[in-house]
Amino acid sequence: MNTFYVTTPIYYANSLPHLGHLYTMIVSDTIARAKRQRGIETYFLTGTDEHGINIERAAQKAGRTPKEQADYVVTYYKKMTSEFGLDTEHGGFDIFMRTTEPFHYQGVSELWRRISKAKTPRGNDAIYKGHYEGWFCAACAEYKTEDEYQKPKNEGEPPTCLIHDTPLDRVSEESYFFRLSDYDEALLSVLERRPDFVRPEYRRNEVISFVRGGLQDLSVSRLKNSVSWGVPVPDDPAHTMYVWFDALTNYITAIGFGNEERQKAVGFEKFWPALHLVGKDILRFHAIYWPAFLLAADIELPRAIVAHGMWLDPNGRKMSKTLGNTVELDVLRDHFPIDAIRYFCLREMVFGQDGRFGYEGLIDRANSDLASGLGNLSSRTLTMIARYCDSRIPSGLIPEDKLLLAKRTGVDTDETTVAGFIEHARDQFVHHFDNLAFSKALETAWSVVARVDKMLTDAKPWDLAKDENQKQTLGVVLYRAAESLRWLSAMLYPVMPEASRAIWRQLGVDGSPAQVDPTQLNWGELKEGSAIGEVQPVFPRMDKAKIMSQISATEPSAGVHATEADAVVAVAPTTQPAPPMKHATEADAVGVTSFIEIDDFAKVDLRVGQVLSAERVPKADKLLLLKIDLGEEQPRQILAGIAQYYEPEKLIGRKVVIVANLKPRKLRGFESQGMVVAASYGEEGRPVIATFTEDVPNGARLK
Numbered sequence: 001m002n003t004f005y006v007t008t009p010i011y012y013a014n015s016l017p018h019l020g021h022l023y024t025m026i027v028s029d030t031i032a033r034a035k036r037q038r039g040i041e042t043y044f045l046t047g048t049d050e051h052g053i054n055i056e057r058a059a060q061k062a063g064r065t066p067k068e069q070a071d072y073v074v075t076y077y078k079k080m081t082s083e084f085g086l087d088t089e090h091g092g093f094d095i096f097m098r099t100t101e102p103f104h105y106q107g108v109s110e111l112w113r114r115i116s117k118a119k120t121p122r123g124n125d126a127i128y129k130g131h132y133e134g135w136f137c138a139a140c141a142e143y144k145t146e147d148e149y150q151k152p153k154n155e156g157e158p159p160t161c162l163i164h165d166t167p168l169d170r171v172s173e174e175s176y177f178f179r180l181s182d183y184d185e186a187l188l189s190v191l192e193r194r195p196d197f198v199r200p201e202y203r204r205n206e207v208i209s210f211v212r213g214g215l216q217d218l219s220v221s222r223l224k225n226s227v228s229w230g231v232p233v234p235d236d237p238a239h240t241m242y243v244w245f246d247a248l249t250n251y252i253t254a255i256g257f258g259n260e261e262r263q264k265a266v267g268f269e270k271f272w273p274a275l276h277l278v279g280k281d282i283l284r285f286h287a288i289y290w291p292a293f294l295l296a297a298d299i300e301l302p303r304a305i306v307a308h309g310m311w312l313d314p315n316g317r318k319m320s321k322t323l324g325n326t327v328e329l330d331v332l333r334d335h336f337p338i339d340a341i342r343y344f345c346l347r348e349m350v351f352g353q354d355g356r357f358g359y360e361g362l363i364d365r366a367n368s369d370l371a372s373g374l375g376n377l378s379s380r381t382l383t384m385i386a387r388y389c390d391s392r393i394p395s396g397l398i399p400e401d402k403l404l405l406a407k408r409t410g411v412d413t414d415e416t417t418v419a420g421f422i423e424h425a426r427d428q429f430v431h432h433f434d435n436l437a438f439s440k441a442l443e444t445a446w447s448v449v450a451r452v453d454k455m456l457t458d459a460k461p462w463d464l465a466k467d468e469n470q471k472q473t474l475g476v477v478l479y480r481a482a483e484s485l486r487w488l489s490a491m492l493y494p495v496m497p498e499a500s501r502a503i504w505r506q507l508g509v510d511g512s513p514a515q516v517d518p519t520q521l522n523w524g525e526l527k528e529g530s531a532i533g534e535v536q537p538v539f540p541r542m543d544k545a546k547i548m549s550q551i552s553a554t555e556p557s558a559g560v561h562a563t564e565a566d567a568v569v570a571v572a573p574t575t576q577p578a579p580p581m582k583h584a585t586e587a588d589a590v591g592v593t594s595f596i597e598i599d600d601f602a603k604v605d606l607r608v609g610q611v612l613s614a615e616r617v618p619k620a621d622k623l624l625l626l627k628i629d630l631g632e633e634q635p636r637q638i639l640a641g642i643a644q645y646y647e648p649e650k651l652i653g654r655k656v657v658i659v660a661n662l663k664p665r666k667l668r669g670f671e672s673q674g675m676v677v678a679a680s681y682g683e684e685g686r687p688v689i690a691t692f693t694e695d696v697p698n699g700a701r702l703k
C-alpha cells in the first residue's frame with residue numbers, strides 16, 4: 001500500500017516550545033504535505049514526552065501534579081501548532097501524541113513483555129535484572145559516563161552535567177537492563193546495509209563509530225520510590241520504565257501497536273515504518289537504542305532517522321535567553337506571515353547543518369525572494385493579463401502568419417524552450433525535495449522565477465501592447481508566465497500552502513495545488529480563455545525599519561536585533577535629547593563633507609526600479625512622468641526633472657535607482673512617490689541617470 005509515516009520527536013514536557021520545535025514541525029509538515037499532494041496516504045505525528053523525574057520536579061516546583069504540569073505545557077504546544085497552521089485543522093499533524101495516554105501504557109507494556117521474552121543475537125536474555133550505580137543527570141534523564149560529565153573542582157563534590165551544568169546524583173539501585181551490548185553487530189550490519197538509514201552521512205558515520213566503540217547495557221528502569229512518574233514495568237510495579245524506553249515507543253503505539261482501538265483507527269502495519277526527524281542532540285537514542293529495542297522485539301526498523309541542525313543567531317552563536325539572542329515565537333507570530341517563516345526555515349538551513357536565524361534576515365529574505373521575486377512575478381503577470389487580455393488567459397500559441405512578426409521582437413517562438421526549462425527545473429526540484437535538500441530545491445524553483453522574470457523584461461509586454469499586430473506575441477509571453485506560475489504553485493505548495501493557494505486562485509485554476517502532483521504537471525494545461533481571479537498581493541513587502549522598531553519596542557531584551565538597537569540607544573544620553581552628531585563638527589573642521597553613520601545611510605531606502613512608461617508633463621518642460629516598477633504590487637508614479645535631456649521612449653525598460661522612502665510630494669498636480677537618482681554636472685546641472693551594467697531584479701536594495 002502506498003502510505004507514508006513521518007514523525008517529529010515528541011517534545012519533553014518540562015519547558016515551553018521554542019523555535020527549534022517549530023522548525024522540526026515545519027519540516028515534517030512540509031514533508032507530509034508533499035506526500036499527500038502526490039496521493040500518498042500520510043500519517044504525521046508530533047506530541048509530547050510526559051514522564052520522568054524531570055517533569056515530576058518541574059511539577060513540584062510549580063505546585064502542580066505531574067499530569068497537570070504536562071497539560072500546562074501541552075496547551076502551549078497546541079497554541080503554537082494552531083497559530084502557525086500546523087495542526088489537523090490546518091492540514092498539519094494527524095496526532096498530537098501524549099505518552100500519558102492509556103493506549104500508550106498498553107502498547108509500551110506490550111513491547112516490554114515482548115523484549116523480556118526475547119533472546120539477543122548471542123543467545124542471552126534481552127532484559128535482565130541487575131544493579132546499577134552511576135552518576136545520573138535528572139535533566140537529561142540519563143546516567144553519565146566519564147566523558148559525559150565535568151569532573152568536580154574539589155574532591156568529594158559530585159561531577160556536573162556537561163549539558164546542564166548541574167550536579168549529578170549518585171544513584172545505586174536495582175534496575176532492569178537491556179542487553180544493548182549484544183546488539184552491536186546487528187546494528188552495524190543495518191547501518192552498513194542501509195546507507196540511508198541514518199542521515200546525513202556524517203551523522204551516520206558518528207553513529208557507526210559510536211557503536212564500534214562498544215555498547216554498554218542500558219538501564220531501562222528506576223525503582224518506583226525514586227521515579228514514580230512513568231509507566232510501571234509489567235509484572236513488577238516496584239519499577240518504573242526508563243523514560244526513553246517509554247518515549248521512543250510512542251512512534252508505534254500512536255498508530256496501533258498493542259492497542260486494538262488505535263490499530264483500527266490508524267493501523268500499525270499500514271503506516272509503519274516511519275521517517276523520524278530528530279535534532280542531532282537526540283540522535284543516539286533514535287539511531288541506536290530505538291533500533292536495538294525494535295530488533296529485540298522483532299519489529300521492522302524505521303524507514304530512516306534524519307538529524308537536522310540547530311538554529312544559531314545571525315552571528316553564529318548558540319541562542320540562549322541569557323544572551324538575549326533567541327527568536328521568540330510570539331514575535332514571529334505577530335510580525336511575520338507563516339509562509340515567509342516556512343520559506344525562510346527551509347531555504348536558509350542546509351538540511352542537516354546548523355543555520356542562522358534573525359528577524360532582519362527573515363525580512364530581507366522575504367522581501368527579496370518573496371515580495372520582489374515570486375510575489376512580484378505573480379502580480380505583474382496577472383496585472384498585465386488583466387490589463388492587456390481582458391482578464392482572460394491568452395493563447396499560448398502564435399499563429400503561423402504571425403510567427404515572423406513575433407520573431408522580430410526577439411520573443412522565442414518555440415514554446416518547447418520554456419517548457420523544457422521548467423520541466424527540467426521541476427525534475428530537479430522534486431529530486432532535491434525527496435532527498436530532503438530543501439534549500440537546493442527552493443534554489444531551483446527560484447531559477448524558474450528569475451528566468452520567467454527575465455523573459456518578461458526582455459519581451460517588454462508594455463511595448464507589445466501598443467502594437468495591434470503583436471497581440472498574439474504579447475499573449476504568448478503572458479501565457480508562458482502564467483503557466484510557469486501554475487507550475488510553481490504546485491511545486492511550492494508543501495512549503496508555502498497559503499501563498500500557493502492564493503496564486504492558484506488568482507490564476508483562476510480550479511481545485512487546489514494541494515491536490516496536484518507536481519511530477520504529473522504537463523505544460524500547456526492552463527486553459528486559454530479562462531478568467532483569472534482578483535489580483536491581490538501575495539507577499540506584501542515588509543517594512544523592515546518599522547517591524548524592527550515594533551519588535552524592539554515590545555521585546556526590548558529579546559531577539560538578535562537587541563544588540564544593534566541597544567548599541568544605537570547607548571550612544572544617545574537618555575535624559576536629554578541627543579546632541580547633533582558631535583563627530584560631524586570635527587569632520588567639518590577638516591573641511592570635508594559631514595560624515596554620517598551607517599545607520600543614517602540605512603535610513604535612505606534606495607531601490608532598483610524599472611521604467612515601465614514615461615511621458616512629458618503638459619506645461620512643464622522639464623518634467624517627465626514615469627511609472628516605475630519597484631517590485632511592489634503597483635508601479636510607482638515618479639516625476640523627474642530630466643525632460644530636457646532624455647527622450648521619454650528611450651527610458652522605457654531602463655533600470656534606475658529610486659529613493660523609495662522619500663515622502664510623497666505633489667508637483668504640477670501629480671503625486672511623485674519617490675525620486676530618481678541622477679548625477680548632476682556642469683553649470684547647468686545636467687542630469688545623468690544612475691543605472692546598472694549587470695542584470696538586477698526590480699526592488700533590490702542598494703546598500
Ligand SMILES: [Zn+2]
Pocket residue numbers: 137138139140141161162163164165
Ligand atoms: Zn544533563
